Amino acid sequence: MRPRSIVPILYILFLMLPIYWLVAMSFKTTNEILGGFSLFPQEWTFDNYRTIFTDPTWYWGYFNSIIYVTMNTVISLLAALPAAYAFSRYSFLGDKHLFFWLLTNRMAPVAVFALPFFQLYSAVGLFDTHLAVALAHCLFNIPLAVWILEGFMSGIPRELDESAFVDGYSFPRFFTTIFVPTIKAGIGVTAFFLFMFSWVELLLAKTLTAVQAKPIAAVMTRTASSAGYELGLLAAAGVLTIIPGAIVIYFVRNYIAKGFALGRV
Amino acid sequence: MRTQNQRAWFFVLPVLVLVAFNALVPLMTVVNYSVQETFGDNRFFWHGLGWFEDVLRSERFHAALGRQVLFTFTILIIEVPLGVAIALTMPRKGFWVPVCLVLMSLPLLIPWNVVGAMWNIFTLPDIGLLGYFLNNVLGIDYNMTQSPVAAWVTVIVMDVWHWTSLVVLLAYAGLISIPEAYYQAAKIDAASNWAIFRYIQLPKMKRVLTIAILLRFMDSFNIYTEPFVLTGGGPGNSTTFLSIDLVKVALGQFDLGPAAAMSLIYFAFTLLVSWLFYTIMTKDEQ
Numbered sequence: 237m238r239p240r241s242i243v244p245i246l247y248i249l250f251l252m253l254p255i256y257w258l259v260a261m262s263f264k265t266t267n268e269i270l271g272g273f274s275l276f277p278q279e280w281t282f283d284n285y286r287t288i289f290t291d292p293t294w295y296w297g298y299f300n301s302i303i304y305v306t307m308n309t310v311i312s313l314l315a316a317l318p319a320a321y322a323f324s325r326y327s328f329l330g331d332k333h334l335f336f337w338l339l340t341n342r343m344a345p346v347a348v349f350a351l352p353f354f355q356l357y358s359a360v361g362l363f364d365t366h367l368a369v370a371l372a373h374c375l376f377n378i379p380l381a382v383w384i385l386e387g388f389m390s391g392i393p394r395e396l397d398e399s400a401f402v403d404g405y406s407f408p409r410f411f412t413t414i415f416v417p418t419i420k421a422g423i424g425v426t427a428f429f430l431f432m433f434s435w436v437e438l439l440l441a442k443t444l445t446a447v448q449a450k451p452i453a454a455v456m457t458r459t460a461s462s463a464g465y466e467l468g469l470l471a472a473a474g475v476l477t478i479i480p481g482a483i484v485i486y487f488v489r490n491y492i493a494k495g496f497a498l499g500r501v
Numbered sequence: 502m503r504t505q506n507q508r509a510w511f512f513v514l515p516v517l518v519l520v521a522f523n524a525l526v527p528l529m530t531v532v533n534y535s536v537q538e539t540f541g542d543n544r545f546f547w548h549g550l551g552w553f554e555d556v557l558r559s560e561r562f563h564a565a566l567g568r569q570v571l572f573t574f575t576i577l578i579i580e581v582p583l584g585v586a587i588a589l590t591m592p593r594k595g596f597w598v599p600v601c602l603v604l605m606s607l608p609l610l611i612p613w614n615v616v617g618a619m620w621n622i623f624t625l626p627d628i629g630l631l632g633y634f635l636n637n638v639l640g641i642d643y644n645m646t647q648s649p650v651a652a653w654v655t656v657i658v659m660d661v662w663h664w665t666s667l668v669v670l671l672a673y674a675g676l677i678s679i680p681e682a683y684y685q686a687a688k689i690d691a692a693s694n695w696a697i698f699r700y701i702q703l704p705k706m707k708r709v710l711t712i713a714i715l716l717r718f719m720d721s722f723n724i725y726t727e728p729f730v731l732t733g734g735g736p737g738n739s740t741t742f743l744s745i746d747l748v749k750v751a752l753g754q755f756d757l758g759p760a761a762a763m764s765l766i767y768f769a770f771t772l773l774v775s776w777l778f779y780t781i782m783t784k785d786e787q
Contacts, residue, residue, distance in 0.1 A: 240590040241590065241592070242590075243586060243587055243590040244587055244590055244591050244592075244601055247587050247605070247665075248601070248604050248605065250662065251604065251605065251607065251608055251662065251666070252604070253623070253630065253631075254619050254620060254623040254630075254631075254662065255607065255619070256630075257619075257622060257623050257629070257630045258619045258622065258623075261622055269628060270628070272627070272628065273627065273628055273633045273637075275630075311519070314515075315515040315516045315519055316516060318512040318513075318515070319512055319513045319515070319516040319517075321512060322509035322510075322512035322513050323513075325509075326505070326506040326509035326512075327505055327506075328505070328506055328507050328509040328510060329507060329510075331509070334513065334517075336776075338516070338520060340772055340775075341520055341523075341524050342716075342719055343719045343722075343723075343768065343771045343772055343775055344524070344528075344723075344768055345722075345723040345725075345743070345744055345747070345764060345767055345768060345771070346723060346725070346744075347723070347725045347744035347745075347747055347748050348531065348744075348747055348751075348760075348764035348767070348768070349527045349528075349531070350748070350751075350752075351530075351751060351752070351757075352526070352527035352528075352530035352531055353523075353527055355530065356526050356527060356530070371519070371522070371523065372523060374519045374520065374523055375520065375523035375524060378516055378519055378520055379520065382516060431610075432609055432610050435610060435612065436609075436610065436611065436612045436613050437612075437613070438612055438613055438614050438726055439725060439726060452612075453612045453613075453614050453615065456614065456615070456618070457614060457730075467622060470618060470622075471622060473615075474611075474615040474618055474619055477611065477612050477615050478607065478610070478611055478615075480610075481606075481607070481609075481610025481611065482603075482607065482610070484610065485602075485603050485606045485607070485610065486603060489599040489602055489603050490599065
């Protein structure tokens, strides 16, 4: 082991400490948590997890979150792919301004827009649907997707497009059978970021839903206030929100390193 | 050369429609509120730029903006050098690369309210791991709900915990795109580690670091959920950042006019700083 490895090791330890504490809490009984400090759970209990897996309000929270995050990732990618292609290959009237305008939408303070979003989505009759949250998250996810994908596409030589057209490929066929597979890594990295930002956002998701599409994070905040001090339950719910993210990272782990290197990000 | 092609607008159209629907309509609603006065009976009166003047003169806004700038500046000063240092010391190939990447990405994928709740549990004075350790092992009097200094330090450490990995990921991506030949050339010239960093690695990372700093600036300037869950803006107003203050005005007191004016000023400020920074950093490329 080289001495310089100490820096990443210490950093990862620092990252893991609060996560360890959350996991440890989730296996403790409420009495043990409030009774005093203990480094490990003294009497292991799975009650907290059992509550979550048997109560529909809880487990539907997870399904709701996963549904709208998946919808958002698909919508954002489908819309951003052609747009990123246009920005990387063509120059057209107002392209630079349009690109900067897209980026400015990431800067809008989401807290400010909560109320107008509620009014807008109520007016179009989408309030409390998964689609509403998926569409609302497009506000910050589509600009990001266009930005990352444009970088990857610009790294692909233009000769690829030209030779395909010379060979008689139509544009849609070229795009779907040649171009998209070529930037697979870029799409993987983009999907990772889209999933990440949609999964972690709570304010808009909470504002736009009431019962039918309530995200897990909203279930957690409501439980925290109504059920008093059920820290163990809260911790178990928190641990379960980390798992989908961990699965996604596992799938894109090779793309993150290689993918970034290809694109100019 | 890129082809001149006006049909490209059709390619951009879906993005344009989706983003415009989400951005322009709410923005116009906010602009609409910002120039009107209401007495809560759903009737609105033209108020001109009155709210903007009020907000710009209000000490409360100045205080929140001051706290916000201090917070964003502090976390950038810590996260960017730390992220670069970690990226430099990370392994470049082999088994440990994906392990490091996966473990380091974990905090990025935890919902923001869970991050707040997690740090709350972690720092509880008597039963939290950190809180217990500081109070009972090191003997430091640490209680976030009473001491503004403790609350500030906790919010900053939480943000470093949460977001440094983003800088690491981007800086690492920049580092591994440097061809091996550059390092060989540096070796032949017997360049010091510092020289390699200063003249090879740092210039190659400039672009990704620009993106990292921009993203961190924009997101930390809009920070809401994590400090809200962790401290609720307290003790007192000590960790009431701009977004928290805004939500208090808009939804707590239902003062839509001042809240809307405040948010437009806030948005304009973010836009201006981001644009200036972006222009300065990309000046050499044009």
